[in-house]
Amino acid sequence: MSAHILIIEDNEMSLALAEYLLRQSGYTTSSATDGGSGVRLALENKANLILCDLDLPVIDGPQVVNTLRTTPDWRRVPILAFTAASLSDEQRQTLAANFDGCIVKPINPASFSTTVGQHLQPHG
Amino acid sequence: MKRHEDRADISPRQWLSGGGVMGELISAKDWAGSTLGVLDRWPSSLRAALGICLALPAPACVVWGSERTQIYNDAYSQLAMIGHSAALGMDFVYSWSQTWPAMHACFERAARGEAARLEDQRVSFDREGGAEEAVVTFSFAPIRDESGNVGGVFVTLLEAGSAKLREELARAKADLKQYGNVISHDFRAPLRTLEQISTMIVSNHAEQLPPPAMNLLNHVSTGASKLANRADVLARIDMLTHLPLHRQRVDVSAMTAKVIEELRSAAPGRNIDIEIGELPPVEADYELLRLVMQSLLSNAFKFTRKVEQARIEVSGRRQGHHIVYCIKDNGVGFDSRYAGRLFGFFQRMHTEAEFEGLGTGLALAKRLIERHGGTIWAEAEKDRGAELRFTLPA
Numbered sequence: 001m002s003a004h005i006l007i008i009e010d011n012e013m014s015l016a017l018a019e020y021l022l023r024q025s026g027y028t029t030s031s032a033t034d035g036g037s038g039v040r041l042a043l044e045n046k047a048n049l050i051l052c053d054l055d056l057p058v059i060d061g062p063q064v065v066n067t068l069r070t071t072p073d074w075r076r077v078p079i080l081a082f083t084a085a086s087l088s089d090e091q092r093q094t095l096a097a098n099f100d101g102c103i104v105k106p107i108n109p110a111s112f113s114t115t116v117g118q119h120l121q122p123h124g
Numbered sequence: 125m126k127r128h129e130d131r132a133d134i135s136p137r138q139w140l141s142g143g144g145v146m147g148e149l150i151s152a153k154d155w156a157g158s159t160l161g162v163l164d165r166w167p168s169s170l171r172a173a174l175g176i177c178l179a180l181p182a183p184a185c186v187v188w189g190s191e192r193t194q195i196y197n198d199a200y201s202q203l204a205m206i207g208h209s210a211a212l213g214m215d216f217v218y219s220w221s222q223t224w225p226a227m228h229a230c231f232e233r234a235a236r237g238e239a240a241r242l243e244d245q246r247v248s249f250d251r252e253g254g255a256e257e258a259v260v261t262f263s264f265a266p267i268r269d270e271s272g273n274v275g276g277v278f279v280t281l282l283e284a285g286s287a288k289l290r291e292e293l294a295r296a297k298a299d300l301k302q303y304g305n306v307i308s309h310d311f312r313a314p315l316r317t318l319e320q321i322s323t324m325i326v327s328n329h330a331e332q333l334p335p336p337a338m339n340l341l342n343h344v345s346t347g348a349s350k351l352a353n354r355a356d357v358l359a360r361i362d363m364l365t366h367l368p369l370h371r372q373r374v375d376v377s378a379m380t381a382k383v384i385e386e387l388r389s390a391a392p393g394r395n396i397d398i399e400i401g402e403l404p405p406v407e408a409d410y411e412l413l414r415l416v417m418q419s420l421l422s423n424a425f426k427f428t429r430k431v432e433q434a435r436i437e438v439s440g441r442r443q444g445h446h447i448v449y450c451i452k453d454n455g456v457g458f459d460s461r462y463a464g465r466l467f468g469f470f471q472r473m474h475t476e477a478e479f480e481g482l483g484t485g486l487a488l489a490k491r492l493i494e495r496h497g498g499t500i501w502a503e504a505e506k507d508r509g510a511e512l513r514f515t516l517p518a
Contacts, residue, residue, distance in 0.1 A: 010475075016343045020336055034475070057475050 003120050006047035007031045008038030008064060009082055010056055014105055018051065018082070018112070025113035035059035039067050046073060049120055051082040051103060054091060065098040078119045137164070139171045143178030144198040149212060150174070158213055159191050169269045173278055180280070185216070186267065187231075188276035192216040203258075203281060204249055216279070221371075221407070222497035223247050225445025225517050227262060234264035234277040244284065248495060259284035308359035312352055319348035354470060357484050361469075365491045369409045376403040376417075376449070379410070380438055383417050387425050396428065401439035404447050406516045412492045413516075419485035420451045420512050426479055427455030427510065446498070446515040453511075457504040466502055489514070 032038035036058035269275030428434035
């Protein structure tokens, strides 16, 4: 079974591109455009990795991570920040403290899926 | 302060020599009809003060008599960019109507014989290329006449920052303005073309495209359209914030009633309880103030859409030298933690799905109010309505 990736991103354009590229590489994807529905979706369907924007409506990226990390299922699943290159120092610290890695937008279509795949844990 | 036309000492105009363009203009102007009377009969105290004023290589102005007749030097006319002769001999207050509310007390103190200083006033000069802002410190010193009474006030202006700093700032501003122009003008046409091409492919070749490609192409089309809309709005805002102000007495009550009527007819299904209190008239640019009112009221209409009984209150009152207007609604409000973002460009407090709009109404309102010498701020609580207040100089 191919790995499933959940993308939480409120910019519909970059969401569409990310989903397209990941599906081209054989992953299955699901998506949410705000933090609240992202958490709900994650709790309903287990994914193998989450790509999560920092600045999200309802609840923001770091809060999404904190919420998910309190549930046993999600303690060890990689969650990557999906974020613009221009970050404040404060945001960088938040990022380092909460996320397992970072994918910078605008993404490079040639390497995007491979980079995401490298963060996937070997699974059965 | 009284008239001095009875003094008959005719004297040469040496005090005007070296007075630059203004010296010549003062000399050439026919003062016979003014309260100061014929130039050669001006009291020696006034002439002495003017001699210093004209020789001073810094912006300075002598304000004389009960009618506050202003006579100024070259540097003053360059700073304020008043036409060299236009404001000469006019009421000082007329040239500084925006700043006068703040300046009034200092000026009166000097007129009573005590020097005064007014620091860091943000003033906007209407220059040819549009409004320009400067931060100016005003100093006021009494001028004693022959009788020992205060005959006038000596005013000097100091613009914040060194000449070099101001030059750098001016250059940075010019650069920014150019970037703004590029974004709002040069990006618009290519973005529209991009939108049209992608829409054309979507509508003419839909059956030849696999669904994922169609999906991506749809994003290209809506993305280009969104960006082009934003560029349109930026171009419009750029135009509006650089228009010269045409100040006139505005009947704010009538204007507000008209704006509300327009909004009501655009939303025929809505039943909104609107209460309009007393709205004092004000000196402002009618069209620009109407835009502000329209933006604030259409927000109030929009954000009360999901409330069972929508209520909007518009009120105003005089407070010192300002008039404060208030537009209050019982709509969704916003989280006050984000109030700082409220007046930025393309800032939204709600998702596009909840409430439409580009997030530029308040950004424009803020710039227009500030051009009038006023301020705007908001108070709100999430789900408990919003209150937008702005001031204009009375």
